[in-house]
Amino acid sequence: MKNITYTESNGIRYPNLELPKQTNYPLGKYANLRFDFLKKHRKGRYMTLLTEGRLNEHLHAIDIQAHE
Numbered sequence: 001m002k003n004i005t006y007t008e009s010n011g012i013r014y015p016n017l018e019l020p021k022q023t024n025y026p027l028g029k030y031a032n033l034r035f036d037f038l039k040k041h042r043k044g045r046y047m048t049l050l051t052e053g054r055l056n057e058h059l060h061a062i063d064i065q066a067h068e
Contacts (some may be wrong), residue, residue: 031062
């Protein structure tokens with residue numbers, strides 16, 4: 001289990017949280033279509049991919065698969 005550190009501001013303690021590092025692949029037409037679909041119709045899957053840092057990688061794989 002990770003230890004969470006906190007920063008205090010005005011008597012309130014805020015956790016120091018960061019999103020994991022993500023890839024930065026360029027995205028094409030099919031990746032953007034998948035992105036829109038996930039945001040509108042699969043919100044849970046979208047949030048999971050986003051918070052785990054795998055969204056860009058997933059969209060890039062979709063783009064490659066569509067071009068094949």
